[in-house]
Amino acid sequence: MGLWARFKNTTLYKSIYRNEYPDTPRNQVLVILNSVVLHLHPVKVPRRAVRMSYTWGLGGLSLLMFLMLTVTGVWLMFYYVPSVPGAYESMKALETDVIFGPFARNLHRWAAHGMVIAVWLHMTRVFYTGSYKPPREFNWVIGVALFLITVLLSFTGYLLPWDQLAYWAIQVGSNMAKVTPVIGTYVQRALLDGYDIGPATLVRWYTLHVILLPLACIALMAVHFWRIRKDGGISTPIPYDEDEVEGAVEAGLAADDL
Numbered sequence: 001m002g003l004w005a006r007f008k009n010t011t012l013y014k015s016i017y018r019n020e021y022p023d024t025p026r027n028q029v030l031v032i033l034n035s036v037v038l039h040l041h042p043v044k045v046p047r048r049a050v051r052m053s054y055t056w057g058l059g060g061l062s063l064l065m066f067l068m069l070t071v072t073g074v075w076l077m078f079y080y081v082p083s084v085p086g087a088y089e090s091m092k093a094l095e096t097d098v099i100f101g102p103f104a105r106n107l108h109r110w111a112a113h114g115m116v117i118a119v120w121l122h123m124t125r126v127f128y129t130g131s132y133k134p135p136r137e138f139n140w141v142i143g144v145a146l147f148l149i150t151v152l153l154s155f156t157g158y159l160l161p162w163d164q165l166a167y168w169a170i171q172v173g174s175n176m177a178k179v180t181p182v183i184g185t186y187v188q189r190a191l192l193d194g195y196d197i198g199p200a201t202l203v204r205w206y207t208l209h210v211i212l213l214p215l216a217c218i219a220l221m222a223v224h225f226w227r228i229r230k231d232g233g234i235s236t237p238i239p240y241d242e243d244e245v246e247g248a249v250e251a252g253l254a255a256d257d258l
């Protein structure tokens, strides 16, 4: 008996891999169900649901941008000082004294723009394919919350360099919030932690930007992905191309296999 075959008989191997080699449909299903990483994927996906021209990969791109922002954001946190005297100075030091500093900062900035654009386009795709309709209406609502968080992450990050551009942009932004009917003044005060932009605003926005909003985004994304599975996977309209349907029937495929 070969070394590998003998290893496969050991308790160690069997405690990790609980199923046989995936050469039968049953074992193929078991491989997916018994693996912590693979079980996140459905066992079976209709081919037309993962067509690039249907989703344009935009949900996945939004996630990719979020992951890039997390990695580069943690990296930036090693250098950034969230105080009025420290913020701008630490950003300047990052640009000039830190190896790959400007690269990491720009990666963070571009990924932030990318996430806003990807999430917006993803939302548009979901709208135009009618994928917000039952049973996916709750996931649309989760999506709206994700969109708001994305915009808020972008907005709070903008103030952190504490340069003239950031300071005055936030002045304009929070004044826009102020003209919200009825609750405008309260919204502005909650955003600024006072009547004007100051040290308290910086601490509040920093905490929102690096802790509260990313955690909320992760929690909602988990629900979002879970719901996609529970709603029957990515929406897949009945194929409208008659030749495609005929071809599939001739090949003995069920509609789900398309």
Ligand code: HEM
Residues within 6 Å of the ligand: 055, 056, 057, 058, 059, 060, 062, 063, 066, 119, 122, 123, 126, 129, 131, 132, 136, 139, 140, 141, 142, 143, 144, 146, 147, 150, 221, 224, 228, 233, 234, 235, 236
């Ligand atoms: C952080 C932001 C978001 C991430 C990471 C994300 C991720 C995803 C992914 C990976 C999918 C699978 C299909 C695809 O890629 O198109 C999906 C589907 C979906 N998303 Fe999002 N999404 C986000 C924001 C949104 C927003 C803003 C909305 C709408 C307001 C939304 C509504 C939906 C719906 C309804 C589906 C199911 C679509 C279908 O079955 O065809 N998502 N999302």
